[in-house]
Amino acid sequence: MLHIPGAWQRAARGAGLLSPDGTLAATIFAEITAAAVRHDAINLGQGFPDEDGPAEVLAAAVDAIRSGVNQYPPGRGMPVLREAVADHQHRFYGIDLDPERQILITAGATEALTATLLALLDGPDDEVVVFEPYYDSYAAAIALAGARLVPVPLRWPDLEPDLADLRAAVGERTRIILVNDPHNPTGTVFSAEVRAEIVRLAAHHDALIVTDEVYEHLVIDGTHTPIATLPGAAERTLTISSGGKTFRTTGWKVGWVSGPADLVDAVLAVKQYLTYVNGAPFQPAIAVGLGLPDAYFDDLAATQRERRDLLGEGLIAAGFDVSTPAGSYFTVANVGPLLDAGEDAAGFCRTLPERVGVAAIPLTAFVSEDHRADYAGLVRFAACKRTDVIAEAARRLAASAR
Structure with missing residues (x-):
């Protein structure tokens, strides 16, 4: 346990990583990525591509x-x-x-x-x-x-x-x-x-x-x-x-x-x-x-549109409500109606890699502590992987509803 005073405490507290007893927690990104590796899941949690640039x-x-x-x-x-x-x-x-x-x-x-x-x-x-x-x-x-x-x-x-x-x-x-x-x-x-x-x-x-x-x-x-x-x-x-x-x-x-x-x-x-x-x-x-x-910049946006649509179709087929994004890598889905009693999106994301073979991040990782209840049923999926990978993730998500 850390008992070292300094500005690091402000940074960690601001990022929601410092508990009241001073324990420094790992990020949810690290936790979900480890689960994705453990269960050979498609990691749509972290927002980085899986292919090289031009x-x-x-x-x-x-x-x-x-x-x-x-x-x-x-x-x-x-x-x-x-x-x-x-x-x-x-x-x-x-x-x-x-x-x-x-x-x-x-x-x-x-x-x-x-x-x-x-x-x-x-x-x-x-x-x-x-x-x-x-x-x-x-x-x-x-x-x-x-x-x-x-x-x-x-x-x-x-x-x-x-x-x-x-x-x-x-x-x-x-x-x-x-x-x-x-x-x-x-x-x-x-x-x-x-x-x-x-x-x-x-x-x-x-x-x-x-x-x-x-x-x-x-x-x-x-x-x-x-x-x-x-x-x-x-x-x-x-x-x-x-x-x-x-x-x-x-x-x-x-x-x-x-x-x-x-x-x-x-x-x-x-x-x-x-x-x-x-x-x-x-x-x-x-x-x-x-x-x-x-043409390069036009193709970049067109490719992302294709991947967004593929992912969105899979999420909808899985029974999630989806907010269709107009930009970026990310799609937010509301899993709240599908949660068990007492479960939130963070708990849902912790079990998703093993249950479905796909990893995602709860939106509560991006909000202040006082407002986490307002986003407790929302999950972010990153559609920045290869098109064939997104298609497989969509297939797994759709199959999970069956």
Whole structure:
């Protein structure tokens, strides 16, 4: 049992991993993955692909290693990648950025988010509005910064934010509105009305907007609209993304943050004392990826649409109610009506690998402790595996109903 004081306790408590007696618990992800391995189940719990990215991106990394790109890159990131990010933002969204001052390369989006929150928050008087359920690192990073997380619930079945809830959450102590769109873990893509209200509220309360857009090219229905493109948003918005999901290279951990130069400088002041720099040979490779033809990005979304539909059919055949996602890897199903008395989604997920041969994660892993009852019957499935694997998972799920 740990009795060591320090900031780690805030981070662990924020992530829901610290018990009242100080015991540090393993994550539900580790537990479910171990069960999947033990029972040879298809693991639709963790959101990483089971196939490599485009050959030209992988080849560019190999070429960089062989040509000696193996030492520290510049602190802001290699110029070739910063320029590629600037070109990408202009090409897809019409956003114009100075690659010298307005783009910072990071060790994945998670470091970008953590460095941003640590840089721009200043203790318990600051609040961060977050859409709940939320990616689990948000709560840990907010807690490390000593700030307060204020959730806006995404309610079943549409899993979209209610504007009244959003207005109630944003106030004079709001320092940051943290937006994940497309959204993990629900697959929600925010409406134009929600995006506009986020900008209006941020301007009214002089708050900053931080966006996590790692699933930007995995919008299945419609197109992605960065909040930074809305009138009045650019001057107060930091946009975060990465190459991991777009190019199926999650292990490379190459991300970036972009926005106003003074805000990017503030993030750099913290980031340079975290990893300093990372992934020298992977940075030019991700730059190659960002320059791929439109067909690559179109095919990426089309493939994800096929996998979403396959998984959804299997879940519905298994008797689950499904919230069809508009983006990301994830589909949320309501298993509540099928639970035994006293059982919740976490218990359901612990037995699912053995009973059905499929693994998933309870949505309670992504919510604050006080709100877990509101999500007790909801389960997240990740459709980011090969199409044949998703098809087999769907078959097993459908067969479980029989």
